[in-house]
Amino acid sequence: MDYQLTLGDRLKVRTMIYVASEPIPRFWPMRTFIHHNPLFGLEHLPFEDAVEEAGKLFHGRGYLSRSEYQEYWQAGKVDEAALRKYLQAFLVKQGGALPPEVPMEHWLWSLLTLCKSEQLVPKTDWLNGAVLHAALHGQGLDPDTANQKERLQEILAHKIALDGPVYANVDRLFGTDIGSTLDDLLVKSCLDFFDEGQSAWQSPGRKQGFFTAWKEVAQHNVRFFLRGLHLRQLLESEQTPEGVVAHILRELQVPEASWQKYITRQLTRLHGWAGFIRYRSTARHYYWAEQYPADLTDFLAVRMVLGMALLQEAVRHQGCPANAEEIQNFVHADPLSAYLRLELYTGAILPAWAQQVEDMLARRKRPGFDRVAEQYIAAKTRWEGERQARNLLRLAKAMGAEAEAQLLGMSPEQLDQFLNILRAWEKGEGFCWLRSMESHYIKSLVNRINIPHQQEAVEKRPFAQALMCIDVRSEPMRRHLEAIGDYQTFGIGGFFGVPISFLEYGRGTEVHLCPAIQTPKNLVVEIPAELELEEEPLYGALEHVLHELKSSVLSPFVAVEAVGLIFSLGLIGKTVAPLTYHHLHNKLHAEKPVTRLLLDKLSPDQADSILRAVQRAMIVRALIKEWNVPRDQVTDDDVKELREIALEHVSGPSALAQRMQFSAQQEAEFIQKLRDTYRVERHESSLQMERLGRIGFSLDEQVRYISQALLLIGMNRNFSRFVLLVGHESETENNPYESALDCGACGGGKGLPNARVFAAMANKPEVRRRLRDKGIVIPDDTWFLPAVHNTTSDAVELFDLDLLPARHLLYLERLRNGLSAATRRSAAERMPSLGGSEKLAQDPYAAAAMALRQTHDWSQVRPEWGLTRNVYAIVGRRELTAGLDLESRAFLHSYDYRLDPKGRLLETILASPMVVGEWINLEHYFSVVDTQHYGSGSKVYHNVAGRFAVMTGNQSDLRTGLPTQTVLKDGKPYHEPVRLIVLVEAPVAFAQRSVGNLVKIKALLGGGWVRVILLDPENEYRAYVLEDGAFHLQERCATPDSQTILEEIA
Amino acid sequence: MHIIIWIIAGALLPWFPFSWIFNRLLVSAPGAWARALAVIVLPQLGLLLLLKSGAWLILGQEMPQALRALALFTAILYAYRAAGTRDVQIWARFMGTSGLSLTWLLIGLLPGHWGVQLFALAWSIPAALMLVWAGILTRKTGGSYLGLTGGFARVLPRLSVLMSLTALAATATPVFPNFFALLEAMESLPLIWMPLLLLVLLLWGWTVGRFLQDLLFGIYHGESLHDLSVGGTWLGGLALGIFALVGLFWGGIWIIN
DSSP states (O other): OOOOOOHHHHHHHHHHHHHHHTTSOOOOOGGGOOOOOTTGGGTTSOHHHHHHHHHHHHOOOOSOOHHHHHHHHHTTOSOHHHHHHHHHHHHHHHOSOSOTTSOHHHHHHHHHHHOOSSOSSOOOSSOOHHHHHHHHTTOOOOOOHHHHHHHHHHHHHHHSOTTSOHHHHHHHHHOOOHHHHHHHHHHHHHHHHHOOSOSSSOOTTGGGOHHHHHHHHHTTOHHHHHTTOOOHHHHHHOSSHHHHHHHHHHHTTOOGGGHHHHHHHHHHHTHHHHHHHHHHHHOTTOHHHHHSOOOHHHHHHHHHHHHHHHHHHHHHHHOOOOSHHHHHHHHHHOHHHHHHHHHHHTTOSOHHHHHHHHHHHHSSSOTTHHHHHHHHHHHHHHHHHHHHHHHHHHHHHHHOHHHHHHHHHOOHHHHHHHHHHHHHHHHHHHHHHHHHHHHHHHHHHHHHSOOOOSSOOOOOOOSEEEEEESSTTHHHHHHHHHHHSSEEEEEEOTTTTOOEEEEOTTOSSOEEESOTTOOOOEEEEEEESSOOOSSOOHHHHHHHHHHHHHHOSSHHHHTHHHHHHHHHHHHHHHHHOHHHHHHHHHHHSOOOOOEEEEOBOOOHHHHHHHHHHHHHHHHHHHIIIIIOOOGGGOOHHHHHHHHHHHTTSSOSOOHHHHHHTOOHHHHHHHHHHHHHTSOOOHHHHHHHHHHHHTBSBOHHHHHHHHHHHHHHTTOOSOOOSEEEEEEEEOOOSSOTTGGGGSBGGGTTBOSHHHHHHHHHHHTOHHHHHHHHHTTOOOOTTOEEEEEEEETTTOOEEEOOGGGSOHHHHHHHHHHHHHHHHHHHHHHHHHGGGGTOOGGGGGOHHHHHHHHHHHHHOTTOSOSOOTTTTOOEEEEEOGGGTTTOOOTTOEEEEEOOGGGOTTSHHHHHHHHTHHHHHHHHHHHHHHHHHTTTTTSOOOGGGEEEETTTEEEETTSOSBOOSOOHHHHEETTEESSOOOOOEEEEESOHHHHHHHHHTOHHHHHHHHTTSSEEEEEETTTTTEEEEEETTEEEEEOOOOOOOHHHHHHHHO | OHHHHHHHHHHHTTOTTTHHHHHHHHHHSSSHHHHHHHHHHHHHHHHHHHHHHTHHHHHHHHSHHHHHHHHHHHHHHHHHHHHTOOBHHHHHHHHHHHHHHGGGGGTTTOOOHHHHHHHHHHHHHHHHHHHHHHHHHHHHHSSOBOSSSSOSTTTSHHHHHHHHHHHHHHTTOTTSHHHHHHHHHHHHSOGGGHHHHHHHHHHHHHHHHHHHHHHHOSOOOSOOOOOOOHHHHHHHHHHHHHHHHHHHHHHHHHHHO
């Protein structure tokens, strides 16, 4: 059938795919793991509604189980008063549906606190008040045939939706397993195409795009042929992927009004892959996407072609319906059979009946089938009633004899209402628990926070100041550093307010070092300060050979005996003595040379000069490689002439070719090679000029970034001799999630380049002169020094020391001592929670040694806790939290509202660092509440997929969340899942004005994606909590904290 | 006369088409324990009938090839049918039938009664144990049909372990006696029968793979269940342990001889 799609139709399909993909969160490659809100695409909805919607789309749960919340309640981590308040509010909403002799509050409170099962009223097909009444009183129930038929139609309409994927409906009715086969085939196709260098053999034709490349391979794919899939006809139906999608949707007779929904369901089935492709298709400067383009239309087209082929195969072999309409006809023609099929193939059938029903359905002729079906429905109804009666009686028994009497005294109608109330409560119960838990943490913070003195003391110049990331792992370091000496610390986003695209020396691609929601405009290039020999060191060459061997598909057959032993040395070394092995390994490797950053903007002449230099170098290299002409036989003029010819400014033959007696043909081939391989080409030159134009910052930009960052954290005076810019990174072995432990504010990258950029800018006399004009006076003896905090070992390493003025060297020893003492104290605090002995808390040296070992232990599944247990984000002066042990659970952003008269700085904080904090928090939240759907399950089963993600086993959807080892301890949540509680120190009206200027942030706060406390310094530091769209005063009082309550229970 | 004995014996020591009667007899037994007893006793009765009447040797001389072909056909048929079922009780019956039918391969080969009877017992015992586990599973979940609510490994770990080991025992996994019994039978058979016997082994492997897949894997999403008691687990484990020890003993003797 030829539908002849118009351009309008194609655009419509693309638009539908775009809109359908909106709820799917983008998934960044794991090299730069971005903690993201798995429900990011639903952030326009209030949190509670989004969780419900996500349940339908991704099949994930949004809250912990009742018994897990009960454990928190028993540990004193749930605000009981708040829980009761929400319960009462719920009952008020329900109205007086039940007679007063049934005390619903008592029932629901008992359900909350006594019932251990996940659901007291599970989903049922046939349960109602009459059924329950009969079960409670041990009576039989006459079948209500008329109602039964009506109810059956309702059940079938709900379970076999017209707009549901056809193959999924066929699976449910015929047990065909098309869905999982389709997922397997699609994942295989995706792995082939999206591979980023993991596979030794690449899939052909990838430059043409996913769908086109796949189409060509699929027509010759033996695996598809052996499965009996007839793809050729489907692939020939339309040329474009959107055409194929439209064609198949019409073939399947999906009503056009349902296409959007249908497409969404298709895309969310493998939402990890869809999220990655969505990210990839929109990412800027993403090498692999530029080389091998693909988008969700391609992905959907491949999915639909495979799904259609599998469906056609099932139609041929099992005679099942071929499209949506036929399915509906099938269901309406024999609803009893359809129901029993559903029961059997969805696993909902009563086990005692399964074999009998399976046998009957397998027969061509089924005498007495209707009778059996009716008997089954009666049995199922009875079973549902008995199960519900059992559940309720168990709860009533726990409540007391009176409750049992109340239950047995209810009429069928009352029981119906009773069940409806219970169902409604259970639907929203998780959200009530969550808010009550948050209420506990909110009260705890408000009670603990310091109130700054109104009159500030005369400021003493600290020995050193440190700007550290807002990351929760900086909190203990800051606390310990301040405790051991004359240090002052500030919290700022780990990119120090300078978004950069960084091209590291020795790397071919740029990385964006800034929050994922920003796109940097400026490119920073790292160049070596010393010249290097071109020759590869011997060890490096050997290692290269070994790696090549390791990745070759033939190696297992030919090389195991020969070189297997060499690999085993590393294996033994890493396992038995990781630290020693690491030191030895480092000694064999050439150290990274001293480098500088290209920081200043290039003038057009400078850019042109650089481009010419690079092109000349490429031509010299080409001459050596292609013509075997050494450098000493070539003059600069020869190179210049060849460049001019390649750029089509002049024509050949060149003097060099004539001198060397190369033919015109040979020269033409050489010039073509220069253009194609060495990129000495006119179009490429203009692209490179454009790229060079992105390098560095203008002086204005440098001044703007530095002043904004300093004002943002309230640091405009009293600069000390050393101002450390401490970026952070983690160091772990054998850990695909390594970048998840790096800096979230740097887009999952390492924070050092930003620190170096900031320091280099801030140390410039011209920048300082301009800053002075803006009122920020930086003394001449102040030196901004970049450093990096290794969050796994807690070590702080200083960088660019070769630039340090001589007068500062005298103080370097003291600085280093202070930092290493803080390192040990912090390690002593952390190590007992990472499997170390409790004694380590008293032995900082041993704790630091253990932390160091963690960085090189390749068997360690949990080298550090990372951002787990994060709960607070505090935006305000350090005085609020100075000396408080926040247990590595708070993002701390320094901010002084007095330096921000217009509220712009607060807007910046709310729009960027707070959003990063929210993403991190919700990634952890959802990874805990549903470790399988939002989390990524256990690390133990993970395999790296294509070098950009992990899968469970050898083939699965991409696992996008955090592994259980990150968020659970001993099978229980280590991360306490509550939404981020953001405390802002600012006058209420002022903060509200700032929020009002940011539409997205207003939606986030209003929708309850973060909890907000405003601490009003102009109103005696009263705390106001945002709830249900309004700020409510939260009194400070000396309530015992959870720890005390725990002790009392014990 | 021998033919009549042969037919009756075929209903007790299963053998197509009379294996159908054997299975009906098992189904009609009241309760899991009775079925377990029946799967042990009926084949022994069939064997006794054959051995005592002398039909064992005579039939072996008259029509050994046809009997062996039928025995292998029965084993293949029931192994294949077992691969297609998810009901533990039916699986146990089919696997028992498939294994027991191999006893007919020995017709006319083994002079001693005990050897043949032990051979049959090596297939009956795992089938009987599995029938008992099926009964326990039915009591706990309402039926013994697998794969409806995900794997039982997490909710019924003890019962799952026993069922897994029993399934392995039923499919002649090494250390269990039927593995060595089968080796012994293979040794005494002409080489031409090997491909068919290997096909039986292949089908058993497939069958037990599917069985374990349905039994253990997948996230359980049914009602909360109480596992087998510790005492019951020890008892079941002991039975399997003794069975395995006998296997090792048997294997040792066979290797020494």
